[in-house]
Amino acid sequence: MSTRTFQVWRGDADGGDFDEYDVEVNEGEVILDVVHRIQAEQAPDLAVRWNCKAGKCGSCSAEVNGMPRLMCMTRMNLFEESETVTITPLRTFPVVRDLVTDVSFNYEKAREMPAFRPPADVKPGEYRMSQVDVERSQEFRKCIECFLCQNTCHVVRDHEDNKEPFSGPRLFIRAAELDMHPLDDRDDRRDQAQDEQGLGYCNITKCCTEVCPEHIHITDNAIIPMKERIAGDRYDPLVWLGRKIFRKGKRPEDTTAAQTKTE
Amino acid sequence: MTTTEDTAVSPPPRAAITPRNLRTDSWMRGPILTVVGITIWVVYATFRVFYQGDYWVPDYHYLTPFYSPCVSEGCIPDSAHFGRFLPDSPLIPYAAVSLPFLLAFRLTCYYYRKAYYRSFWLSPPACAVPDGHAKYTGETRFPLVGQNLHRYFFYAAFLISVINTYDAILAFHSPEGFGFGLGNLVLLANVVLLWCYTFGCHSCRHVMGGRLKHFSKHPIRYRLWTISSALNNRHMMWAWITLASLALTDFYVMSVAAGWIDDLRFVN
Numbered sequence: 188m189s190t191r192t193f194q195v196w197r198g199d200a201d202g203g204d205f206d207e208y209d210v211e212v213n214e215g216e217v218i219l220d221v222v223h224r225i226q227a228e229q230a231p232d233l234a235v236r237w238n239c240k241a242g243k244c245g246s247c248s249a250e251v252n253g254m255p256r257l258m259c260m261t262r263m264n265l266f267e268e269s270e271t272v273t274i275t276p277l278r279t280f281p282v283v284r285d286l287v288t289d290v291s292f293n294y295e296k297a298r299e300m301p302a303f304r305p306p307a308d309v310k311p312g313e314y315r316m317s318q319v320d321v322e323r324s325q326e327f328r329k330c331i332e333c334f335l336c337q338n339t340c341h342v343v344r345d346h347e348d349n350k351e352p353f354s355g356p357r358l359f360i361r362a363a364e365l366d367m368h369p370l371d372d373r374d375d376r377r378d379q380a381q382d383e384q385g386l387g388y389c390n391i392t393k394c395c396t397e398v399c400p401e402h403i404h405i406t407d408n409a410i411i412p413m414k415e416r417i418a419g420d421r422y423d424p425l426v427w428l429g430r431k432i433f434r435k436g437k438r439p440e441d442t443t444a445a446q447t448k449t450e
Numbered sequence: 451m452t453t454t455e456d457t458a459v460s461p462p463p464r465a466a467i468t469p470r471n472l473r474t475d476s477w478m479r480g481p482i483l484t485v486v487g488i489t490i491w492v493v494y495a496t497f498r499v500f501y502q503g504d505y506w507v508p509d510y511h512y513l514t515p516f517y518s519p520c521v522s523e524g525c526i527p528d529s530a531h532f533g534r535f536l537p538d539s540p541l542i543p544y545a546a547v548s549l550p551f552l553l554a555f556r557l558t559c560y561y562y563r564k565a566y567y568r569s570f571w572l573s574p575p576a577c578a579v580p581d582g583h584a585k586y587t588g589e590t591r592f593p594l595v596g597q598n599l600h601r602y603f604f605y606a607a608f609l610i611s612v613i614n615t616y617d618a619i620l621a622f623h624s625p626e627g628f629g630f631g632l633g634n635l636v637l638l639a640n641v642v643l644l645w646c647y648t649f650g651c652h653s654c655r656h657v658m659g660g661r662l663k664h665f666s667k668h669p670i671r672y673r674l675w676t677i678s679s680a681l682n683n684r685h686m687m688w689a690w691i692t693l694a695s696l697a698l699t700d701f702y703v704m705s706v707a708a709g710w711i712d713d714l715r716f717v718n
Contacts, residue, residue: 196467198466200462200463201462202462202466203465203466250472250578252472252473252474252475253471253472253473253474253578253579254475254577254578255577255578270474275465275467275472278459278460278464278467278578279459279464280464281463281464282463288465289463317664317665317666319665319666319672320663320664320665339578341573341574341580341581341586342586344459344578344580344581345580345581345586346581346585346586347461368663369663369664385588385590387588387589387590388586388587388589388590389588389589390563390567390573390588390589390594391560391564391567392564392567392573393564394574394577397577398577406560407652407682407683407685411560411652412652412655412656414598415652415653415655415656415660415661417598418598418599418600418601419601419656419661421598422599423601423602
């Protein structure tokens with residue numbers, strides 16, 4: 188057990204500042220334990236959002252020493268005993284109070300996303316898919332919606348005006364999940380991603396991947412494959428020519444989707 | 451480069467946190483190393499490309515990758531496996547038909563984009579460190595929308611890797627006929643590493659099978675995609691290793707061609 192110093196940002200949308208706390212830390216504890224001890228012993232009005240304390244609910248997202256992290260998954264042995272640890276709310280979203288932010292931006296963007304649409308002639312209970320066809324999408328289902336990726340993405344973190352045209356990495360993996368889904372019947376996922384979600388804003392600097400607590404390869408497995416698919420649709424003259432000659436205007440995947448419906 | 455302190459990370463209704471970033475780790479190390487590494491390589495490569503000498507070892511048929519394919523009228527005839535049709539000028543590299551495509555392939559590579567956007571353009575320099583620019587439109591407009599042409603440069607790089615492989619095979623030569631020396635190992639290692647980089651390219655991964663919706667209908671392409679994906683997992687590593695291997699291979703061939711060292715021969 189040792190006593191460590193923490194600087195916790197306290198305040199709301201009207202302003203705030205760092206408060207300093209000296210807290211006893213035990214072996215094996217995480218940042219969220221420390222925040223709870225501060226609440227219990229020194230600042231009962233400290234606002235913090237948390238739930239599972241197991242890295243699965245995505246509630247306790249914050250920034251620890253400037254890095255977006257889940258507080259419940261950030262072990263204290265990451266830090267030197269003499270080090271002052273700063274804890275701040277997510278900096279991309281409006282602050283509610285102390286460590287709690289309003290993450291409704293992400294839900295608004297999610298509502299704009301067209302839902303999964305199965306083929307019209309396939310009823311629930313009749314979905315049949317090969318494991319090999321769905322495993323790419325399954326990686327993206329690990330997302331716990333902690334929104335650390337959304338928070339760290341510089342496109343909106345540093346440029347508030349981009350929040351309107353840009354949905355962010357969390358929604359890009361949703362777009363990729365559906366575009367790669369063997370039974371999704373929509374053929375406008377890529378257009379949606381490029382035109383409505385602002386995929387072109389992403390300059391693939393991979394911070395979303397770096398901070399993902401579920402270690403989803405957001406950039407390599409979702410964003411870049413979507414960029415490549417869009418490049419094929421829009422910027423590849425050979426693909427365009429081949430489609431004109433052999434497919435009569437249809438994308439190859441449209442043809443495949445049509446075949447699936449008839450199977 | 452224009453940089454700014456005026457980014458959106460702190461104003462209300464966001465938390466009014468005065469320091470623009472609170473990271474305490476050495477986040478500057480990555481960008482600095484990237485700038486140093488890429489700058490050194492570009493200076494060396496530029497010097498070698500325009501040097502127009504010591505690129506061919508006649509006894510052992512070693513040709514440096516910086517001069518492959520050698521297609522200038524100034525090329526030594528034996529080194530020009532594909533003819534000599536470009537004018538001999540100090541401003542035109544001997545391998546001017548391949549170098550622009552290789553440069554564009556690396557410039558538009560998804561790994562290098564991350565590297566130079568972070569280190570040279572500071573957009574952003576590191577995660578949760580403010581962007582160096584007040585305005586940001588990403589790759590939505592000219593010229594950066596051109597990054598979408600990466601696939602074409604991949605096709606070109608693929609062909610050039612085939613040519614490099616051909617050069618490495620032709621280099622099993624000595625004045626007595628077949629021969630094998632340390633230079634062959636260097637050329638072969640470079641070619642293998644180039645294939646690891648090229649085959650692990652994100653565009654290659656897409657072309658091999660990433661574009662498909664139903665892997666189960668295309669087992670061979672699925673297999674190719676899995677191999678490409680395995681290499682793609684280490685794309686950054688291959689990117690740096692191949693920069694080093696290209697420069698070291700070139701330097702070795704230059705050293706032997708200039709007579710600074712003798713090639714260690716195993717056979718003939």
